[in-house]
Amino acid sequence: MTGTFVGMPPFPSAARTALADTQLRANLAHATSTIRAKRAGVVAEVDGWEELRLAGAAIKDNTLLHLDEHLLRLEESLTARGATVHWARDAAEACAVVVDIAKRYGAEEVVKVKSMATAEIDLNSALEAEGIAAWETDLAELIVQLGDDLPSHILVPAIHRNRAEIREIFRSSMGSVGRPAPEDLSDEPARLAEAARLHLREKFLRAKVAVSGANFAVADSGTLVVVESEGNGRMCLTLPEVLVSVVGIEKVVPTWSDLDVFLQLLPRSSTGERMNPYTSTWSGVTPGDGPQEVHVVLLDNGRTRALADEVGRQALRCIRCSACLNVCPVYERTGGHAYGSVYPGPIGAILNPLLKGVGVDDQTDSLPYASSLCGACFEACPVRIDIPSVLVDLRAQVVDAHRAPRHRVPKAEAVAMKGAAFTFGSGSRLGAAERASSLFGRLAGRAGRRTLPGGRRLLGRIPGPGAAWTDARDLPVPPAESFRAWWRRTGGRG
Ligand code: SF4
Numbered sequence: 382m383t384g385t386f387v388g389m390p391p392f393p394s395a396a397r398t399a400l401a402d403t404q405l406r407a408n409l410a411h412a413t414s415t416i417r418a419k420r421a422g423v424v425a426e427v428d429g430w431e432e433l434r435l436a437g438a439a440i441k442d443n444t445l446l447h448l449d450e451h452l453l454r455l456e457e458s459l460t461a462r463g464a465t466v467h468w469a470r471d472a473a474e475a476c477a478v479v480v481d482i483a484k485r486y487g488a489e490e491v492v493k494v495k496s497m498a499t500a501e502i503d504l505n506s507a508l509e510a511e512g513i514a515a516w517e518t519d520l521a522e523l524i525v526q527l528g529d530d531l532p533s534h535i536l537v538p539a540i541h542r543n544r545a546e547i548r549e550i551f552r553s554s555m556g557s558v559g560r561p562a563p564e565d566l567s568d569e570p571a572r573l574a575e576a577a578r579l580h581l582r583e584k585f586l587r588a589k590v591a592v593s594g595a596n597f598a599v600a601d602s603g604t605l606v607v608v609e610s611e612g613n614g615r616m617c618l619t620l621p622e623v624l625v626s627v628v629g630i631e632k633v634v635p636t637w638s639d640l641d642v643f644l645q646l647l648p649r650s651s652t653g654e655r656m657n658p659y660t661s662t663w664s665g666v667t668p669g670d671g672p673q674e675v676h677v678v679l680l681d682n683g684r685t686r687a688l689a690d691e692v693g694r695q696a697l698r699c700i701r702c703s704a705c706l707n708v709c710p711v712y713e714r715t716g717g718h719a720y721g722s723v724y725p726g727p728i729g730a731i732l733n734p735l736l737k738g739v740g741v742d743d744q745t746d747s748l749p750y751a752s753s754l755c756g757a758c759f760e761a762c763p764v765r766i767d768i769p770s771v772l773v774d775l776r777a778q779v780v781d782a783h784r785a786p787r788h789r790v791p792k793a794e795a796v797a798m799k800g801a802a803f804t805f806g807s808g809s810r811l812g813a814a815e816r817a818s819s820l821f822g823r824l825a826g827r828a829g830r831r832t833l834p835g836g837r838r839l840l841g842r843i844p845g846p847g848a849a850w851t852d853a854r855d856l857p858v859p860p861a862e863s864f865r866a867w868w869r870r871t872g873g874r875g
Contacts, residue, residue: 389721391747419653458603462665476507495519496594533717683736705758740782822859
């Protein structure tokens, strides 16, 4: 019952729609400024925060350098502890594994721990297509699911909703899928949380199969780790008889000492807390305690493609803290839906093209441009992902992907760039162009439509292929004398 990002328009048009929603902008401004302030406070408490960031980045880079070895070690450790490991090249393979396990167990419903990986592969739709209901148990994910909505933030998927909207969603939708919300439900946070708790408790006690992701996977011991704030994840991880975890292959860390660094970086960067209220770890099967069948699906789905990108591979360091979203001036105004993906904001602007590849669809190709390149995301990122540099590199890849093949008519922009390269490639050609421009300037100076203070004349809208350019920019009248002509005439003393 959750919507889909499939068919979303490119970022500029989706952003225009989002910007017109004043309620959305107010909700976002309030939520992001609150989280930003909390994060800044707890980060400032840590002496050596920069050293921690450097350590996090170095551990991730070293792990990615030998990813194959660490993954095989993880598989070996998990298997030794009684888990079954599956490898999935793409979303379809991963969904098929989970659906197969649920069907084999005769499950008509599964409970889910909040998981970006399962949202990425749209697991809920795959389960629904087989008649299996997937219940989100994270409060924000529950709000999104009951509202037939889409997530708009990595950490707080319902960040675009305020309390009054959430009360309405609970009152109108809870009853159709389980225990209804109380008649007198108010928009007090405690009352909303109570309604969600009572609604979910029935599902926890009934479900035989649970699905989770993992924030980290420790190769040495075969341990999966989930951090969360509500405790719902722990209910999913311990009560059902079967547990299936879908884990991106970049989540592996070699040892517990490596994990230690990320458990310091993540809570401060995400919820602005010193530590996560719930850190759950599990390794395989323990007879008589917890799930008696444990499966781990190691998901590629474009990660090896991203790994092959020399500039972009640093995006695989991401620990999904969402700090970059909360400081991004673009995200704060448009919200997450405009990015058309479960990964919104600055990390989404690079991760989506890296996972899917550029030149595949216009929506994905528009994302590297969804940034002012201000650099706030890099400053906030706990694993020092240089998002602006990756954005610039991806923009170049998008341009390359859209170059017309030799047999097709090239775009006006490509012709203009080729002409500029030809002109700037020789001093005599540049001189001739300057003389032509000066002549044009003398003639056009009289035709200039506007004069700015200081006497600078501007041309109006020019017709033809240049119209789109001059619709959004001022085109100054070329000077009547070029710099080189002025230098020849005066020797620089005029
Ligand atoms: S890119 Fe960095 S700041 Fe953004 S979600 Fe990932 S780890 Fe957090």
